[in-house]
Amino acid sequence: VTFVEKQSFLKELLTKEMPLVRAVDGVDLTIKKGEILSLVGESGSGKTTLGKAILHLVDIAEGEILFQNQAVNFKHKKETRRFRQKAQVIFQDPYQSLNPRNLIIDIVAEPLEVNGLVKTEAERKERVMKALQDAGLDPPESYLYRYPYELSGGQRQRVAIASALILDPAFIVADEPVSMLDVSIRAGILKLLVELKESKGLAFLFITHDLSLAWLISDRIAIMYLGKIMEIGESDTVIKQAEHPYTQALLDVMPIPEVNRHRQRKVLSGESPNPTNIPAGCRFHPRCPHAFDRCREEEPVLQAVNPHHLAACHLIEKKKTQEKSHD
Numbered sequence: 172v173t174f175v176e177k178q179s180f181l182k183e184l185l186t187k188e189m190p191l192v193r194a195v196d197g198v199d200l201t202i203k204k205g206e207i208l209s210l211v212g213e214s215g216s217g218k219t220t221l222g223k224a225i226l227h228l229v230d231i232a233e234g235e236i237l238f239q240n241q242a243v244n245f246k247h248k249k250e251t252r253r254f255r256q257k258a259q260v261i262f263q264d265p266y267q268s269l270n271p272r273n274l275i276i277d278i279v280a281e282p283l284e285v286n287g288l289v290k291t292e293a294e295r296k297e298r299v300m301k302a303l304q305d306a307g308l309d310p311p312e313s314y315l316y317r318y319p320y321e322l323s324g325g326q327r328q329r330v331a332i333a334s335a336l337i338l339d340p341a342f343i344v345a346d347e348p349v350s351m352l353d354v355s356i357r358a359g360i361l362k363l364l365v366e367l368k369e370s371k372g373l374a375f376l377f378i379t380h381d382l383s384l385a386w387l388i389s390d391r392i393a394i395m396y397l398g399k400i401m402e403i404g405e406s407d408t409v410i411k412q413a414e415h416p417y418t419q420a421l422l423d424v425m426p427i428p429e430v431n432r433h434r435q436r437k438v439l440s441g442e443s444p445n446p447t448n449i450p451a452g453c454r455f456h457p458r459c460p461h462a463f464d465r466c467r468e469e470e471p472v473l474q475a476v477n478p479h480h481l482a483a484c485h486l487i488e489k490k491k492t493q494e495k496s497h498d
């Protein structure tokens with residue numbers, strides 16, 4: 172391939188119209204103080220985009236973010252800064268999220284400095300030590316002057332958590348925070364998130380592809396598929412009385428006998444979700460073992476299975492109609 176050919180290929184690629192992707196569509200979520208809400212779905216479901224949209228790390232075409240009952244005006248710099256202090260994020264990869272050239276004290280203190288919140292070196296050090304301790308790094312002074320490469324994966328993720336805690340947030344988006352960690356240290360990080368929720372009243376959006384992890388730590392679970400919430404409710408209810416066929420398919424691969432003992436396992440078939448090609452009607456219909464004519468034409472909306480449990484599936488109405496006709 173000549174240089175000229177490469178250039179024309181590149182030009183073609185750059186001028187090509189990219190398909191419009193509606194990664195998150197019509198999602199309405201409320202997360203309460205002192206609550207962990209897990210957002211569960213396969214890759215391509217839009218869960219990470221939703222986490223970023225809530226923090227305004229990506230632009231939202233339509234919709235708004237309400238924080239402590241007030242709509243956040245992201246055109247207003249002061250308001251945006253206040254929101255950013257109170258809403259933090261923990262990323263998946265503790266190996267990439269920490270600057271390898273900085274000492275732990277500088278990494279954790281950075282949000283304080285960016286926001287002009289410390290005046291003296293003593294105050295800075297004290298606040299970093301408190302955040303490290305809150306993140307379970309004890310004794311904190313033994314971590315201050317070390318570099319990320321001197322720490323284990325679990326310790327690095329705790330440093331990332333400390334830098335999320337240092338501004339005393341009210342809400343944290345934790346995006347797959349244990350998926351890059353060794354299985355043996357995952358439980359410690361999950362336990363820490365639950366402790367922080369309880370001791371500080373923190374609200375978490377816990378993003379994961381692993382339904383069993385979600386069940387372990389959350390108060391409520393929301394199941395996402397191709398940008399929409401398919402089912403939402405209290406953790407135990409979603410796991411033990413799953414209503415949506417997609418949730419049921421995710422449960423079928425969960426290694427928990429207590430949940431799967433009485434279930435007839437079905438392997439989810441069909442293509443993985445593709446946000447550039449969303450099927451008409453129910454977006455899950457090409458993979459749904461229960462799909463019927465209506466599913467291919469009409470998109471189901473979330474409806475109550477019981478007061479705290481919602482699912483978006485035409486089967487709910489079908490079942491209710493059948494029950495009525497039997498009465």
Ligand code: SF4
Nearest residue numbers: 453456459466484485
């Ligand atoms: Fe399956 Fe139809 Fe329910 Fe969609 S609406 S999940 S296709 S049964």
